Amino acid sequence: MSSDSQIINKIRVDNTFFSFIEEEVCDGLDISAKDFFKSLSQILNELQEKNTSLLEKRDLLQSKIDQWHAENKRIDLQSYKKFLEGIEYITPMPDKFSIDVEEVDDEISQIAGPQLVVPITNQRFVLNAVNARWGSLFDSLYGTNVIPNKGSMSTSFAHNLQRVNLTAELACDFLDEIAPLKGASYRQITSQVKYSGALIFNLNDGELATLINPEKYIGLTDDGHILLKNNNLHLEVVCDQERSLHKSGIFDVILESAITTIVDFEDSASTVSNAEKIHAYRNYLGLMKRELSSTFTKGGETITRSLNEDKACTDIHGEKFNLAGTSLTLVRNVGIHMTTGIVSNLDDSPIPEGILDAMVTSLIALHDIKLKANSKKGSIYIVKPKLHGPEEVKFTMELFGLVEKALSLKTNTLKIGVMDEERRTTLNLKSCIHEAKSRIIFINTGFLDRTGDEIHTSMMAGAMRCKDLIKEEAWYSAYEPNNVSTGLDCGLFKKAQIGKGMWAQPDQMRQMLDNKMVHLEAGASCSWVPSPTAATLHATHYHRFDVFKKQKELLANQQHPNQDDLLVIPFLRIEEQMPKEKIINEINNNAQSILGYVVKWINQGIGCSKVQDINHVGLMEDRATLRISSQHMANWLHHGVCSKEEVNKAFKEMAVIVDDQNKYDPSYLSLAPNYDSFAYKASIALAFEGMSQPNGYTEAILIKYRRKFLEAN
Secondary structure (H helix, E strand, O other): OOOOEEEEOOEEEEHHHHHHHHHHHOOOOOOOHHHHHHHHHHHHHHHHHHHHHHHHHHHHHHHHHHHHHHHOOOOOHHHHHHHHHHOOOOOOOOOOOOOOOOOOOHHHHOOOEEEEEEEOOOHHHHHHHHHHHEEEHHHHHHOOOOOOOOOOOOOOHHHHHHHHHHHHHHHHHHHHHHOOEOOEOHHHEEEEEEEOOOEEEEEOOOOEEEEOOHHHEEEEEOOOOEEEEEOOEEEEEEEOOOOOOOOOOEEEEEEEOOOEEEEEOOOOOOOOOHHHHHHHHHHHHHHHOOOOEEEEEEOOEEEEEEOOOOEEEEEOOOOEEEEOOOOEEEEEOOOOOOEEEEEEEOOOOEEEHHHHHHHHHHHHHHHHHHHOOOOOOOOEEEEEOOOOHHHHHHHHHHHHHHHHHHOOOOOOOEEEEEEEOOHHHHHOHHHHHHHOOOOEEEEEEOHHHHHHHHHHHOOOOOOEOOHHHHHHOHHHHHHHHHHHHHHHHOOOOOOOEEEEOOOOOOOOHHHHHHHOHHHHHOOOOEEEEOOHHHHHHHHHHHHHOOHHHHHHHHHHHOOOOOHHHHHOOOEOOHHHOOOHHHHHHHHHHHHHHHHHHHHHHHHHOOOOEEEEOOOOOEEEEOHHHHHHHHHHHHHHHHOOOOOHHHHHHHHHHHHHHHHHHOOOOOOOOOOOOOOOOHHHHHHHHHHHOHHHOHHHOOHHHHHHHHHHHHHHO
């Protein structure tokens, strides 16, 4: 036995990991590390073979689909559907039912609002995200392209004053819309405000004004800010005539912004070594114990950041109450296809990392069960990605039950968020929800992973359209509304979240404001945003639009998309047979995207970052974006749309561009001119070996080359 590990029952545990669990996680809990790992061993003994068999079934189904496409060059939709039903890729739909989940926090069941996703590996980012429960509308407007810059950014007082005034004007427009005054505008108010159970403003013309809907005024914060409530979201109006540079007395508007935050162990995180995995767990422990902090230097100043305290308030009757100062936190575990060696079987084979994540994150969350600082209802919220169909959801429910038993938790304490991001789950979404009906608190579409799976599943069928055209296809037009209509049909209304995916351009906030309202209009009660600033701006949508009213309308109409549209494969069309220039542009785009993300993953262990695309537009990239780019390139290679030589040329040329885009990063390691780094080799492998990667996932290649990099450095 290795001196750096110990055997407990039928597993081998890394000693450093054991010490972390014993000395840090179990401290203050009624469970020892020894008992914890004994329970883990028992769960692995019961579920590990099932985990393996589910992955083998994925491969078997894929091989049958590949064979069918090889034998059926012209696809008849009904024959294709019958085939998928025959191999149990599509399963029988359950009878009508309604979920019966209980003990769900209001942030999930009663409030529609923005949702942040943040890698657990970065303490500063985690704190920024969780603290983004509240955000300054003035800062979010002033500091983004919502207000365009005329020419270069100026630091002159006149320029800044103009931006301040434009910021205040937009904020007043917003207040006039969501909490209007009788016969007046917020532009007219002064800081002399009277509170007498009702809210009365003094105006700059000597008149008085009250709210058209006085019930929206609910009290004051302890620092004297006016507290309003609209669409079940809070906002503070900060009146200060002396500090305000605008003609009104409004100094700021503070919005309840990121209602929920998913702290992510999966797509946006890179945890390859044992030390990286322990670091991720330690950050989550700090979050659950309310002790997480981060010290960093900014502008020569040392700053320490910690979790916000709750907001102390007084209602209109003089009664004290508190509002949450931080987002409700959900944790995303890894998928069932991931493995880890931090705990291994006695033959030194790695164990399923998803099983370990469920056990460890739930053990850590016991601290919050005691504190009730995160979940006031005493629930633990686990978002589960990459599940393929109801059988895998059922397996996860079995896992959750065993974890609850091991940790002496009552049944259904562990709740699940199911990511609708795999083709087999989309086609069987109702059955997936049925398997989790007593635990489900969240379904969410994920276009990028869903597209990556679409390409890989239909790899043998033919060449796919260009990436930016795939959204125009019938399957996508059915996919998004199918998620909402199925969720509502299964009783998720005011019980669980129905979510939409990420706005990927963190610098394009004007465009986000103009476009992201469509998610609410589609009936989604939460939608992902890339930053705290984006959360505050996106919150304005939820103030302006009543999502639950929309969901009621959708329930009354009972409209469902054509399920057969979900089977339409996004083939490259005959009329789109492209000139060589367009083909080269597309493979350059893919190569640049792959390189820009992979070089940071391999060399710096960064799982999610803002990566400039080929047009130098910053995009949030994670393994989902990598999956679609690599699968698209693999598809075109297989079907001869482009050649191996053209792809190699694209990677070499794009490496030079990626190097230039990162030239101001002091820790960046160049790709060119040697083209022999582990990051470059990983990028090439993702394209040329993409067909052979199970379901088109990228983790195996990334982890292989990240380990090589760590061993060499």
